[in-house]
Ligand SMILES: Cc1cc2nc3c(=O)[nH]c(=O)nc-3n(C[C@H](O)[C@H](O)[C@H](O)COP(=O)(O)O)c2cc1C
């Protein structure tokens with residue numbers, strides 16, 4: 091039986107980007123109710139805390155608890171930043187929300203900011219999300235026009251503004267403090283924590299950064315109550331989760347799945363199993379930064395934070411990448427290494443240099459030119475990177491690649507020994523040319539001479 095959307099039903103309602111359609115389905119009712127019935131910010135936080143909602147951006151931090159960290163004894167403005175950077179390979183669920191149900195996100199943001207008394211919100215868009223940004227801008231204009239955003243909202247005396255901000259398209263700007271730096275017009279580089287943004291974030295003011303999916307769940311939790319949200323999942327992983335599923339499956343797409351649901355059942359009934367009647371080899375379950383799972387681990391686990399961790403990986407952002415038995419995992423490792431090397435912001439030496447080393451070493455394996463003892467060299471580099479960096483991007487190259495090498499050692503050993511892939515029977519890259527020892531001296535660099543820059547004005551059009 092096909093799983094129906096519950097919290098994110100709005101995604102499947104045709105025309106739901108329009109305010110009228112959203113209102114016809116109960117849209118902005120929770121926002122109106124809070125203001126009309128004078129539900130206090132503390133009460134809103136309590137409801138969200140009780141629901142057990144955890145951040146859907148990857149870390150799974152309890153949302154209500156995070157809001158409660160915002161200091162109230164300050165004259166500074168408090169900000170809500172909605173994280174719509176979504177650049178993790180395999181993750182494409184926030185995009186569904188912003189393109190198909192933007193008003194539910196906006197209503198969630200209004201409620202969240204009210205809960206910690208934030209006066210201004212921004213939605214930070216990944217630069218490439220032009221379509222989603224335009225849809226959100228149109229939705230925001232409608233919400234302003236209807237009086238849900240602005241000064242003295244619906245006569246309540248509460249003021250709140252929501253603006254959008256477009257990034258330039260960098261994975262690292264999804265990390266909350268890099269996002270804040272980017273919003274301030276600085277390079278998108280993560281900051282050392284503490285201080286955490288809830289205390290000192292955007293322009294050194296208290297700031298909550300929340301994922302799109304997290305905020306979009308809030309109106310439905312308010313509407314139906316925390317117990318309703320608790321009916322799904324486990325004690326620690328409550329509610330439902332959006333999963334973006336891609337790779338070698340019959341039915342790729344975005345699915346809403348109750349927490350704790352059987353992974354095997356989901357895989358077979360919803361995703362239609364592995365495509366082309368092939369066998370399953372590996373799955374990266376939570377976005378490309380999470381460890382790969384063997385079919386045994388994958389089928390034994392349930393779809394919640396704890397069960398996936400018990401079976402050797404992480405739920406992360408819920409970006410599932412499925413690989414069939416014809417996938418060369420050395421090639422997968424190279425593609426991952428290239429991505430993380432390219433996206434490293436360069437602040438920490440272990441990440442800046444280490445990601446490049448890992449990438450070059452794996453490329454050498456793919457040329458059939460692996461250096462001696464190459465696996466130990468790689469594991470040493472992993473040890474130097476892991477846990478030794480400002481943000482978890484360094485760990486993100488280590489976790490998936492190390493898991494591939496640990497769980498499928500024969501594929502790496504074969505490539506290293508035979509100089510070609512166990513799966514494709516070929517080396518993926520041409521061999522590097524052997525350079526003569528004295529190649530630098532043989533071909534001296536040709537420094538330009540002064541006359542190379544000299545312009546003979548007597549020969550120009552204006553010389554007369
Ligand atoms: C390298 C890196 C990239 C990240 N990218 C995103 C992202 O694209 N979207 C997101 O919501 N969180 C991302 N995060 C997590 C954020 O730092 C932060 O935990 C999250 O936005 C908090 O929202 P939540 O509590 O609602 O999950 C990323 C973290 C790291 C380390």
Ligand code: SF4
Pocket residue numbers: 262279280433434435436437438439441442479480481482483484
């Ligand atoms: S770990 Fe990498 S991406 Fe994160 S701050 Fe350090 S260099 Fe930048």
